[in-house]
Amino acid sequence: DSRIIAVVNEKGGVGKTTTVVNLAAALTQWDKKVLIVDVDPQFNATRNLGIVVEEGQPTTYELITAKKPLNPAKAVCETPWSGLFIIPASSDLAGAEVELVNEIARENRLKRLKPLADDYDFIFVDAPPSLSLLTVNVFAFANEVLIPCQTQPHAYAALDDLLETLDLVREEINPDLNLLGVLPTFYDPRTRVSRAVMESISQDQRFNGKVFPTPIRANTTIAESAMHQKPVVFFARSSFGAMDYNSLAQHILGQI
Amino acid sequence: DSRIIAVVNEKGGVGKTTTVVNLAAALTQWDKKVLIVDVDPQFNATRNLGIVVEEGQPTTYELITAKKPLNPAKAVCETPWSGLFIIPASSDLAGAEVELVNEIARENRLKRLKPLADDYDFIFVDAPPSLSLLTVNVFAFANEVLIPCQTQPHAYAALDDLLETLDLVREEINPDLNLLGVLPTFYDPRTRVSRAVMESISQDQRFNGKVFPTPIRANTTIAESAMHQKPVVFFARSSFGAMDYNSLAQHILGQI
């Protein structure tokens, strides 16, 4: 069965999109077939891969707002990299929240994608920076959660709300949702702040040791690869960014 | 009259909260009386100043959701720095969006703070990373908009949506809303990406030259000051962060 992994943290700019795009790309190097689902109204994962949505092409918005469910396979796009696929998003998604307010079981709309699970080894879902209806949909659909956490004070503090929300989601909406792990990002061993927050994350009892041992280091090649609309693991294979996301992929595959 | 400045960009992690806290603090050094209004459900501005909300203390949530409007002055808190005040937020604010959905004129709730305008030289409003009802309330209340923009590709691309939204807000909700300027943040002159995006921002015709000439440089002291719950202008007066926010303050006061 496919592993459906939500990448979530309502704190903005912590590396959610970067993790979805680069971890998904890294896993294709081990012959995994991977699907990205972009659930961010700013469609950064779609943009990061250079995907342009044509007029009339179905996106995440259509899949979750259509009265009669569409065939989700119709929204899957190929990317320039073999083994890597994406259901793109567009700014239409910003309207979904209000449109679904009065719908029954509005948090289960993304579950319409469940039939796709058998076709992929991994499905990664990129969430927006908020604990909104879209994010609740992401929680209802996924079976694992990966939490990128910038090694900065605000991002670490945001985890309190997130863990409370996860407990609520497990009780009310999706009892099978497991914490895959917390991923420290923007790690810079030269600064006190980064080391201090890394220390707090690693020792935090609430995660039961589920903290990825290899942090993602702060690394301008990652931003540069986004500018060139390529995953860093294909843009600059020997950069820190590529190395860190490759070792994260190996960790998730149980190889290290 | 008071200048009410919304600091907005739905891209996450671009430096909205950092700009509100540090620009507000910098302006008090020129004997200005400044109020911060925290409209982010993650209440990072409140946290950044070390403000702890007691049980029963009114916050932004109460001001905007109360059936009968409260006296907004009751929600104003002092901070450890003279001339600097804040209306704090709490995670209750995350519920406001859904609670106000069926209310008439729900985008005008923050305007209940208008009576405070005469008491302050500047009011800065920290918005969450989304173009949601809370952000629309911020647009309806403010008369100027400052847009922090990380010198990174995703943050620059997010400006397309934001400028469209601003046009819509001017037509439908608040014709007096002016663009104060775009503030380049996390600027690192050593990296190609940062220089390239800085170049795109400065030459972008849509801003009519309203780009602050002094970018805020990437600077770990800023993150460190957040950890010590102090504005960087008071935490490390000679750091890049303090220098850059002080020159931004001077620019806004028309001194440079």
Ligand SMILES: Nc1ncnc2c1ncn2[C@@H]1O[C@H](COP(=O)(O)OP(=O)(O)OP(=O)(O)O)[C@@H](O)[C@H]1O
């Ligand atoms: N390890 C890293 N080192 C340096 N830059 C990074 C790193 N990870 C991400 N970035 C850059 O930082 C910015 C924020 O990252 P990203 O957009 O992935 O965060 P996000 O959590 O998805 O943001 P949002 O909350 O807006 O969805 C991007 O410009 C990205 O290129």
Ligand SMILES: Nc1ncnc2c1ncn2[C@@H]1O[C@H](COP(=O)(O)OP(=O)(O)OP(=O)(O)O)[C@@H](O)[C@H]1O
């Ligand atoms: N110029 C800078 N140099 C280095 N770090 C910075 C700078 N500005 C902000 N930061 C740090 O980057 C992180 C993101 O900044 P901040 O929280 O102010 O962004 P934001 O736009 O308010 O985020 P959100 O979208 O979650 O509200 C914080 O940890 C902050 O301390």
Ligand SMILES: [Mg+2]
């Ligand atoms: Mg993102």
Ligand SMILES: [Mg+2]
């Ligand atoms: Mg903020």
